[in-house]
Amino acid sequence: MRCGYFDSHRCRSCELMGVPYAEQLADLDRHLRETLPTVPTEAWSAPAAGPESHFRNKAKLVVGGRRGAPTLGILDTAGRGVDLRDCGLYEPGLHAALPPLADFVARTGLTPYDVPQRSGELKHLLVTHSPDDELMIRFVLRSTGQLAKLERALPDLSEHLPQTRVVSVNLLPEHRAATEGAEEHLLTQQAELPMRLPELTLYLGPQAFFQTDTAVAAMLYQQAQQWVSDLRPKLVWDLFCGVGGFGLHVAQVCQPQVLRGIEISAAAVASAQRAAAALDQTGTRCIFEAADAEQELGTDAPELLIVNPPRRGIGALAGRIEQSGVEYLLYSSCNAGSLARDLAAMPSLHPVAARAFAMFPQTRHHEVLVLLRRIDHPAG
Template sequence: MRCGYFDEHRCRSCELMGVPYADQLADLDRHLHEALPSVPVGAWSPPAFGPESHFRNKAKLVVGGRRGAPTLGILDPAGHGVDLRECGLYEPGLHAALPHLADFIAETGLTPYDVPSRTGELKHLLVTHSPDDELMVRFVLRSTGQLAKLERALPELYARLPQTRVVTVNLLPEHRAATEGPEERVLSQDAELPMRLPELTLYLGPQAFFQTNTTVATMLYRQAQQWVSTLRPKVVWDLFCGVGGFGLHVAAASQPAVLRGIEISPAAVAAARHAAAALDLPGTRCVFEAADAEQELRSGATGLLIVNPPRRGIGALAERIEQSAVPHVLYSSCNAASLARDLSAMPSLQPVAARAFAMFPQTRHHEVLVLLRRSG
């Protein structure tokens, strides 16, 4: 893949831009083998990968420029906007929507936030694209000062982009390096974006996490199903379950008696319950709870344990898993360093299968899935 923004040094975020994709995959595989020495060589499957371009289902764009002439992209070292709306990483439907959103912002008169002077209102534009070509559009504002203006302009947004399903305003009043704040106001009738995958439909709220690469995420869930289908667990624990992606895919394939998902976000838990109800798993009782996943593994727990933690890993939970009776753990990680540390804290659980997933082509970021089995 080649990128004019990269060649012109306007954006250097894709550190591997220009490196042949086959070489990127080989380097990813080699890096994970070296970073995870406890995984036997024979346990590794070849890396899973999708297209090297037009794969991102989400755009996180800094809004710069001036009123009537916004930029959508990043900031330069001086804090001024660099427009990247033609980035080749976005899915075609997302790519096609960005010029319309830029025009909408310009014609509505929303004032971009100027970082050097700390003036203006619109800080970021966050857009998610679904497999059904629907959009969730989130405007990150400094205050509610331009909220009424945005609400009045919604008919124009729907006219430009009728595929828009969810529209929200996120409030980030502080001047800090953050993409969004904690407060979200839903302006549309729908508050969730359906993500229809081959096996089931997940529902994304405004602040829900979903893998940025839908094609490879589908491969990730299918691999989890294949490994677990031979285990036939009666109970599945899904810690850090988010909107239920791993647990529901595994339950659809193995039909356990109980699926128990734990996630700290109440909104994500509500979305997981929605997906479970829509999936209708006969014979499986699905229980999703809003709680701290690192504290909720109960003594005497058995069956299959799924963990999909943030980059920091599972921390003290590793010791609790080591001391538990759980016979199998399915661990999905985006950080080989924290994964290696967690594996070393669970010596009685041995890796029996592992695979890299090229979720982020053109970068060194990665996703890796490991199946562990208790020895002895």
């Protein structure tokens, strides 16, 4: 892949730009094998990969420039906007939506946030594109000052981007290096963006997490299904479950009596419950709860435990898993370093399958899935 923004040094975020994709995949595989020495060589499968360009389903855009002439992209070293709306990483439908969205921001008179001066209102645009060519658009504002202006302009947005399904305003009042804040204001009747995958449909609210590459996400879920298809656990737990992607996919093939999902976000839990209700889960009771996944796991340990934690890993939970009766652990990680630390804290769980997933081509970021089986049950 070649990129004019990279070649002109306007954006250097893709540090592997220009490196042949086959070489990127080989390097990824080698890096993970070296970082995870407890995973046997025979457990590894070849990396799973989709296209090296036009794969991103989400754009996280810093809004710069000035009122009436915004830039959508990143900031330079001086804190000024660099327009990257033609980035070749975006899915075609997402790529096509950005020019009309920039025109909407200009036409509406929303004032971009000026980082050096700490003035203005519109900080970021967060845009998610679904397989059905629908959009969720989130305007990250400094305050509610331009909220009414946005509400009045919704018909204009719908006219120029009729595929828009969900629109919200996120508030980030502090001057800090963050993409969004905690407070969200929904502006549309529709509150969720359906993400239709080959096996089922998930539902994303404004602050829900979903993998960056829809095609590779589907490969990730399908790999999880394949590895556990011969298991027949009565109880499956999905910790850090988000909108239910792993747990619901796995439950389709394992058909446990109970699937229990734990996620700290109540909104994500509601989305997971909706996805579960849409499934024909014969004999499986799906329970999703809003709680701190790191504090879960006691004496009622499941036969199959799924974890998909943030980059920091599972922390003290690893010790509780080691001391539990969990027979199988399916661990999805975006940080091989924290994964290696967590695996070292669970020596009774032996990796039996592992695979890298090229979720972030042109960068060194990665996703890795590991299946572990207990080989030495703790006494008592």
